[in-house]
Amino acid sequence: MDDVAVIIIGRNEGERLVRCLASIPKSVRHVVYVDSGSTDGSVAAAKAAGAEVVELDLTRPFTAARARNAGWAALDQTDSIAYLQFVDGDCEIQPEWVKTARDFLQSSPKAAVVCGRRRERFPDATIYNRLCDEEWDTPIGRALACGGDAMMRADAFAAVDGFDPSLIAGEEPELCLRLRQKGWEVWRIDAEMTLHDAAMTRFGQFWKRARRAGHAGAEGAAMHGKTPERHGVVPTRRALFWGLVLPPVALLGAIITPWALALLLAYPAQVLRLAKRRGLGHWFAWQDAFFLTVGKFPEALGVLEYWWRRITAKEKTLIEYK
Structure with a gap:
């Protein structure tokens, strides 16, 4: 060939x-x-x-x-x-x-x-x-x-x-x-x-890889988010909502009423929703759902990292998980 x-x-x-x-x-x-x-x-x-x-x-x-x-x-x-x-x-x-x-x-x-x-x-x-x-x-x-x-x-x-x-x-x-x-x-x-x-083999590798994904999504949205398919916009918004917005809203709301902490029940509800896709009777479905939900926290950090580097004009470096 x-x-x-x-x-x-x-x-x-x-x-x-x-x-x-x-x-x-x-x-x-x-x-x-x-x-x-x-x-x-x-x-x-x-x-x-x-x-x-x-x-x-x-x-x-x-x-x-x-x-x-x-x-x-x-x-x-x-x-x-x-x-x-x-x-x-x-x-x-x-x-x-x-x-x-x-x-x-x-x-x-x-x-x-x-x-x-x-x-x-x-x-x-x-x-x-x-x-x-x-x-x-x-x-x-x-x-x-x-x-x-x-x-x-x-x-x-x-x-x-x-x-x-x-x-x-x-x-x-x-x-x-x-x-x-x-x-x-x-x-x-x-x-x-x-x-x-x-x-x-380690949770730290998973965390870094998810962080890199968040960085990639944010940069993609900044470059092409205004195109008809809104490249990178949806995953970036999801990462920010689950990994950055929801926890402080619940905690700050608890200052007014303890019932605001019920917002944190959205996390187990999300795990349940994702697990149902694979079948609730399979243990791996629960594992996958848990890590996909937890992964939104490092993804949100990756989004913030991208914007911090952009605002400060700091040089981008690889986020390596191996």
């Missing part, structure tokens, strides 16, 4: 990167690995696997968007590369995915992006891994956005100048929005795409 390029990004992924590199089909001739300051031998591993390596300038802040753009820029533009397969270094590409995705884009001239089923390698290891696995399981068909693993049409990607390198998170939905504004389509198909290793 001379018309497909695989672009991998990573930082200190260790054995996960080795598995990622080994999962690339032998028929793919163009492989670029973009490293964001690894100290674990990732660069040497990528070179040993035959990938072209791009090491990002350490004097500039790292972002996944910047790394992916660097991988794209490193490709020889004289080659007939029609499709770009982006994959994170903690993922493995499923054996049939590249051909399946390429065939789909070839037969769907309006599609700029196609993604499939990303699964967690160890979904039952922790509740946090399982939450990730469920997050990846989005509906089949035309979609609003993709994640970090996706195949994109190279000419469409170039036409919108790729990812916004200033974004520390949420760069994929933002890119997909710009593509859709240009008349392109984003699809999720019923095909196995990648195995992901979240390696989330």
Whole structure:
């Protein structure tokens, strides 16, 4: 497949990167690995696997968007590369995915992006891994956005100048929005795409990841919230309501009447509502509902963090959970 390029990004992924590199089909001739300051031998591993390596300038802040753009820029533009397969270094590409995705884009001239089923390698290891696995399981068909693993049409990607390198998170939905504004389509198909290793074993990791999501939602709303679909507005409002507004309203209201504390019953009611979606007889449904509700607190902090950085003109830095 001379018309497909695989672009991998990573930082200190260790054995996960080795598995990622080994999962690339032998028929793919163009492989670029973009490293964001690894100290674990990732660069040497990528070179040993035959990938072209791009090491990002350490004097500039790292972002996944910047790394992916660097991988794209490193490709020889004289080659007939029609499709770009982006994959994170903690993922493995499923054996049939590249051909399946390429065939789909070839037969769907309006599609700029196609993604499939990303699964967690160890979904039952922790509740946090399982939450990730469920997050990846989005509906089949035309979609609003993709994640970090996706195949994109190279000419469409170039036409919108790729990812916004200033974004520390949420760069994929933002890119997909710009593509859709240009008349392109984003699809999720019923095909196995990648195995992901979240390696989330601690509550602190879950908290940071949710905080990053809040930051991404707030920035997305600030950039594109006035578009017809109001990008990022609804999740940002939900995070602020559950994570920031409701608790102080209940506590301040209690100064006037103790009955105001009853407002806090909205939290167990929300857990019950979310658990009913999966079935009240399943213990994991209650676990998921609990963590999705608790997650609104760090998401709200992420929203505040974005606006604080914007108001103070403070440089954005990655919110890493691994």
